[in-house]
Amino acid sequence: MKHKVATTVNGRRHEHEVEARLLLVHYLRDVVGLTGTHVGCDTSQCGACTILVDGNAVKSCTMFAVQAEGKSLTTIEGMAKDGELHPLQQAFWDEHGLQCGYCTPGFIMAASYLLSQNPNPTEDEIRKGLEGNLCRCTGYVNIIKSVQSAAKAMNGSKAKAGEHSAAARRS
Amino acid sequence: MIPAAFEYAKASSVEEAVKLLGKYGEDAKVLAGGHSLIPLMRLRLAQPKALVDINGIKELDHIKEDGSKLRIGALTRHVTLQNSNVVKDKLPLLAEVAGEVGDNQVRNMGTIGGVVAHADAAGDYPTIALMLDAEIVTNRRTIAAKDFFTDIFTTPLEADEIVTEVVFPVANGPHKYIKFRRRLFDWAIVGAAAQKMNGGWRIGLTNVGSTPVRAKAVEEALQKGAKPEEAAQQASEGLNPSGDLRASPEYKKHLARVLTKRAIEQAG
Numbered sequence: 358m359k360h361k362v363a364t365t366v367n368g369r370r371h372e373h374e375v376e377a378r379l380l381l382v383h384y385l386r387d388v389v390g391l392t393g394t395h396v397g398c399d400t401s402q403c404g405a406c407t408i409l410v411d412g413n414a415v416k417s418c419t420m421f422a423v424q425a426e427g428k429s430l431t432t433i434e435g436m437a438k439d440g441e442l443h444p445l446q447q448a449f450w451d452e453h454g455l456q457c458g459y460c461t462p463g464f465i466m467a468a469s470y471l472l473s474q475n476p477n478p479t480e481d482e483i484r485k486g487l488e489g490n491l492c493r494c495t496g497y498v499n500i501i502k503s504v505q506s507a508a509k510a511m512n513g514s515k516a517k518a519g520e521h522s523a524a525a526r527r528s
Numbered sequence: 529m530i531p532a533a534f535e536y537a538k539a540s541s542v543e544e545a546v547k548l549l550g551k552y553g554e555d556a557k558v559l560a561g562g563h564s565l566i567p568l569m570r571l572r573l574a575q576p577k578a579l580v581d582i583n584g585i586k587e588l589d590h591i592k593e594d595g596s597k598l599r600i601g602a603l604t605r606h607v608t609l610q611n612s613n614v615v616k617d618k619l620p621l622l623a624e625v626a627g628e629v630g631d632n633q634v635r636n637m638g639t640i641g642g643v644v645a646h647a648d649a650a651g652d653y654p655t656i657a658l659m660l661d662a663e664i665v666t667n668r669r670t671i672a673a674k675d676f677f678t679d680i681f682t683t684p685l686e687a688d689e690i691v692t693e694v695v696f697p698v699a700n701g702p703h704k705y706i707k708f709r710r711r712l713f714d715w716a717i718v719g720a721a722a723q724k725m726n727g728g729w730r731i732g733l734t735n736v737g738s739t740p741v742r743a744k745a746v747e748e749a750l751q752k753g754a755k756p757e758e759a760a761q762q763a764s765e766g767l768n769p770s771g772d773l774r775a776s777p778e779y780k781k782h783l784a785r786v787l788t789k790r791a792i793e794q795a796g
Contacts, residue, residue, distance in 0.1 A: 360536060377536035377579070380570075399529050401567045402713070404633060413607075413636040419566045420637070423536055424559075424583065470632060488712035489631025 360423045366391065367435030375422050382406040384422035385432060393433040393462050397491070404490030407463040407470075408432045414470035416489070433462035436469070444510040445469055445503070454503030456494035464490050468504045476512055478504070531569035535578040542667050542692060545582050549688040552578035558690055559583070560603060561638035563630065564646045588641070588692060591615060596698050598622075602641025602691045610635060619696055621703035621723050625652045628705065631713040641691040644676070647683050647739075650715040652707065655740040657694060659721060659732030665693040680738040699725045702795035706787045707734070710774065717774045720763070720787035722795045729792065736769040736784050746788055760789035 359374040366389055373388055385408070386392050394417060397405030406417045409431040436443035445465045448454065455461045464487065471478060471486035478486060483504045484497070492500060535552070539545035549556050555577035557565060568574035582588065588603035591614050598618050600609070609615050609626035616623045629635055629643075629652055643651045644664060657664070657673040664671045666689045676683050685691070701724035707716045719734030729750045731743040745762035764781035771777045 358535065376533065378531045378533050378569075380530075380566075383530075399570065401563065401634070404631070407633055414633045415636055416633045418570075419563055421536070421559075421562075421566070423538075424562075424581065467632065485712065486632060489633045 360426075362422050362426050364425045364427070365429045367431060377421060377423050379422045380418055381408075381420040381422050381425055382417040384425070385417060385430070388422075391432050391434050395459055395462055397460065397463070402491065403460065403463070404467055404487075405460050405463040407466040407490065409466060409470060412470075412473065414467050414489075431466070433465060436465065443469075444514070445472075445507040448503040448507035448510065449500075452499050452503040452506050454495065454500045455492075460490060460492045460494075464492065464500060468507070471504070472508055472511060476515075477508060480505070529570040529572075531566070532572055532575040534569075534576055536581065537578065538581045538584055540584050542585060542587065542690065545580050545585065545690055546667050546688050548578075548580045549690070552580070554687045556580055556687070558642075558645070560642035560645075561605065562642075563634050563638045564642065564648065582690065593618060593698075594695075598696045598698055600640055600694045600696065602644075602693060603639050604641075606630070606635035606638050606640070607632075609640065618698045618700060620700055621705060621721065622653075622656060622696060624703075625656055625705045625721070628652065628707050634713065640694055644694055645683065645685060645691045647677050647681050648715075649680050649738055649740065650735040651740075652705070652716065652719060652734055653694070655719060655721055655732040655734040656705070657696070658740045659730040659742045660696055660699060660723065660725070662697070663695040664691055665695060666691055670695075674742075677739040697725070699723055699730075701725060704791045704795040706791050706794070708783055708787055718780050718783035718787055720784065720791045722788070722791035724795060731763070731788060731792070733763065733767075733784055733788070736764075736767050736780050738770075741767065743784075743788060750792070756792040757789050760785050760792065763788035 362375050363372040385394050395405040397403035401419045408417045410428050467490050483501050537548050557576035559579040559581045588601045590601035591612050592599040606626045606629045643653045654677050662673045664676045703723040705721040707719045716734045721732040723730045729747050731746045733741040743763050745765045746759045749759035749762050763784040769777045769780040
């Protein structure tokens, strides 16, 4: 028996009929056609398949597509806006936060959740916040740097936006 | 890895979930956070014929203060417990334990009711529930934690019975949970919990047998005035842990003693 699943993925509505046993990660990759979300360990450990479900980081290999009914999903493909990389993507590039790149989409999504909860994390908080993601290349040092650099950039642009609106209020 | 096919039904109330479980019978499973069940299904170690999804049952997601008790709805997720001001205030040990379950992604999905009903000997909440004399409430009855965890993955729950609440006593004295593991998101190789309560200590151990363990011998030694390091020697008394990939039975007993001592000493 198939079930209807209607979701919003990166702002676009999708509606499909799926088998109950279809995992969310396979739904995204094979049905919606967004292959940026990777399957790594397939045992809920490595975090390569991390996406946001209603803003919360979730391992999409450990959720059925039918459970996403009515939810808003964000994948790595939804991060860049108007041809500009998201600050996290830019920071992973600038700080060399990746080598083979397989784990990177998961790290960026987990880091984006972390920064949404804690915009100014310490190194320890970044390490704890990314405990659910494994990288077998980098040794994590540059990943931490990337998240720190993205946090700075994102806080900077927020501060700038704040200045602008303060200036607008004054004038 | 693809799970075996199953029927799926979403319940919007406890009554509806119970009715669905009754309809599907023994081979149905409740889907809450799914972070133990779905991995087992992918490996086909579990092949339920039907899943009853309870994630839409709002009434099961609550944290209520009730005099000297704290009533936690079964669908309360780890992240909610970890950040709840009520839990931090009334039973800070539970908030700290919640923050040590899995990783952020797991804590966003996993639920306290799921952990309790799954009854994995390596689960953290069962230890806390047992040592604090918590009660497990179902759609049908209330079961004392000491009667609930009967064996590994085994509880008295009937096929059409679901956990609705876990009720803890309020305890906000000195406390500590030490979860010994190789990687942050791992299960405990061994865990030890200490909670000062009503003038005495409660001591619990995780993953040193087929069920959680309350180390009553340690509690009694402390009551008689033994120092933490002396009392903690009793922690391995009567334990018969099985060895696994990470630790031999002897090593687990050693950890039980060492971690119990540290938990008592570090309780703050």
